Amino acid sequence: MQAKPKSADEQAATLEMTSTAESVERFVLAGDWRNRGISQVLNDLMAAEQKQGQGKLEIDASGIDAVDTSGAWLIRRLINGKQAEGRDVELIGASKTLSDLVDVLPEDGLKRPSSDKDQRTLFQRIFEPAGKAVWSLGQDALAGLHILGSAVGGAQLKGGRGAGVSPASVVTHIDRMGVRAVPIIVLMSFLIGAIIAQQGAFQLRYFGAELFVVDLVGILQLREIGVLLTAIMIAGRSGSAITAEIGSMKMREEIDALTVIGLNPVGVLVFPRLVALTIALPLLTIIANFAALYGAAIVTFIYSGITFQTFLSRLHEAVDYSSVASGMIKAPFMALAIGIVSAVEGMKVGGSAESLGTHVTASVVKSIFVVILMDALFAIFYSAIDF
Numbered sequence: 001m002q003a004k005p006k007s008a009d010e011q012a013a014t015l016e017m018t019s020t021a022e023s024v025e026r027f028v029l030a031g032d033w034r035n036r037g038i039s040q041v042l043n044d045l046m047a048a049e050q051k052q053g054q055g056k057l058e059i060d061a062s063g064i065d066a067v068d069t070s071g072a073w074l075i076r077r078l079i080n081g082k083q084a085e086g087r088d089v090e091l092i093g094a095s096k097t098l099s100d101l102v103d104v105l106p107e108d109g110l111k112r113p114s115s116d117k118d119q120r121t122l123f124q125r126i127f128e129p130a131g132k133a134v135w136s137l138g139q140d141a142l143a144g145l146h147i148l149g150s151a152v153g154g155a156q157l158k159g160g161r162g163a164g165v166s167p168a169s170v171v172t173h174i175d176r177m178g179v180r181a182v183p184i185i186v187l188m189s190f191l192i193g194a195i196i197a198q199q200g201a202f203q204l205r206y207f208g209a210e211l212f213v214v215d216l217v218g219i220l221q222l223r224e225i226g227v228l229l230t231a232i233m234i235a236g237r238s239g240s241a242i243t244a245e246i247g248s249m250k251m252r253e254e255i256d257a258l259t260v261i262g263l264n265p266v267g268v269l270v271f272p273r274l275v276a277l278t279i280a281l282p283l284l285t286i287i288a289n290f291a292a293l294y295g296a297a298i299v300t301f302i303y304s305g306i307t308f309q310t311f312l313s314r315l316h317e318a319v320d321y322s323s324v325a326s327g328m329i330k331a332p333f334m335a336l337a338i339g340i341v342s343a344v345e346g347m348k349v350g351g352s353a354e355s356l357g358t359h360v361t362a363s364v365v366k367s368i369f370v371v372i373l374m375d376a377l378f379a380i381f382y383s384a385i386d387f
Contacts (some may be wrong), residue, residue: 011031076102166272194295200216205304211310334374
């Protein structure tokens with residue numbers, strides 16, 4: 001039984017080298033010059049490229065049944081190689097598709113990556129990364145100011161407008177960022193307070209001053225640890241969520257849609273989150289302080305025998321309103337910093353999932369860094385004014 005002949009699309013690519021009556025060398029191309037059909041012609045093509053000759057060369061492409069970019073690139077490479085030898089090359093019989101593909105490919109070939117060593121000077125290699133980091137920091141600062149100004153302006157809080165921030169949106173974000181964060185904040189603060197009390201009592205026992213562990217826990221928790229750890233937790237929990245939400249909307253072009261319908265996307269998306277963070281973080285700080293002091297009271301009772309009445313009495317003597325206020329004043333500023341950094345990173349998300357993951361990571365890292373930096377600046381400021 002005779003085998004069924006292959007269709008035109010199934011014929012492999014072929015290349016034949018002939019000569020015409022006018023002593024013009026001719027390469028005859030035929031078959032399927034698509035990616036799946038060019039494997040059998042690679043050896044012939046290499047031999048044709050290595051063959052030396054003079055005079056005119058004709059490349060007859062009239063027998064090509066199908067072609068794609070891979071086949072067109074092989075033909076372009078053959079033409080480039082022969083022209084580099086100084087020969088006059090003419091492509092004849094080609095279809096319009098093949099001619100267009102060959103024409104758009106570069107005549108000088110694909111440039112390979114340079115294998116030369118880095119030509120930069122030692123000074124450039126050392127200080128260029130630092131310069132780029134400073135420039136990026138400046139751009140982020142400008143973007144943050146833009147976010148803050150656009151959020152306030154986009155909220156349309158003007159007399160008589162009546163179309164400011166939606167209370168429902170703010171309440172929703174307070175629930176997500178504040179109420180749902182209460183369990184983890186309480187657990188974390190309780191353990192931190194217990195650990196500080198246990199370690200403090202253990203060290204102060206050598207001096208017979210275990211009672212002063214109440215002073216240690218109260219002042220440290222109310223002035224520094226409470227708001228700092230709460231802000232770090234919110235930066236990792238809510239800051240990453242803000243970046244992911246805004247970044248996802250950026251990827252799906254929903255932010256562009258808000259702009260098209262005449263809304264300020266920063267005011268619509270960022271401002272409610274900033275308001276919610278500014279409200280939720282101080283409240284979470286208060287809860288964290290109570291949880292930490294309660295954990296410290298339990299540990300000191302079990303570990304050092306200090307009763308709850310003694311603990312509260314000593315706590316009232318150790319701390320005053322300035323200790324409470326010094327920690328609470330930081331909370332709104334840290335909340336704004338977390339919201340702005342998260343929104344900036346969300347607006348920088350590109351069109352890929354990799355970009356989203358990169359900026360979510362950067363959001364958490366930068367938010368935590370800014371929170372710690374702000375806490376240090378507040379500590380220096382409080383020391384300067386003796387607060």
